Amino acid sequence: MKPVLREQILTILAAIPPGRVSTYGRIAAMTEGGTPRLVARALRELPEDHGLPWFRVITASRRLADHPGAIEQRQRLVAEGVLFDARGRVPPEALWP
Template sequence: MTDPLAPDALARRVAEVVAGIPPGRVLTYGDVAELAECRSARLIGSVMARNPTGRDLPWWRVVTVRGTLADHLQAAAREHYRDEGTPVRADDRHLVRVDMDRALWSPETPADRGSGSPQGARAAGTLSTPGARRPRGSSPRGRRSGP
């Protein structure tokens, strides 16, 4: 039996979640962490930076809760956002900032999807409409995050 906490297992789960984010939509590092059954959003960033699975992942679809990426990634991300029609906002500090109210994605629940996909199973309790927006600051499982 594979240890679900093993780095290679985590990398596969992260890759599966990230690969499932539709074009024009985003998840936060925290959302990916929750869907991949990981307790650390920072660890998700590290796993994505190393990308041990070797898969070509849409890294620009995973952003901070403010809709930003590291400075060195913003120029390339801006091109992807333009190509995919991802809603962005003007921001004096960042080259590009995703409009989280319009671009944040909510995965489907298993009942909606009709399959036992690990991504859907981990998202139990999310909004039932594919691509529907969650209230700002809520987690993919419907719990409010933050104070």
């Protein structure tokens, strides 16, 4: 991945406000040439001490992606006031931007 694209993704990630979420696709659309898969890759490659709100990124279906950190992700989002419906989806009004 090009460093400039990674920087764009991380800058957008840092801008997601508490209590809101964005999708891999929405973030990709805000970059120059990014794709949802590249956004996911950038998140997977974050160093452990990064401090970025990786947990605020969800799938286009407004659900959490199936990954080892999904339980922690849900806990962090709930702690910020993000709600989930009975099907595990975040309400559309929680989406940013």
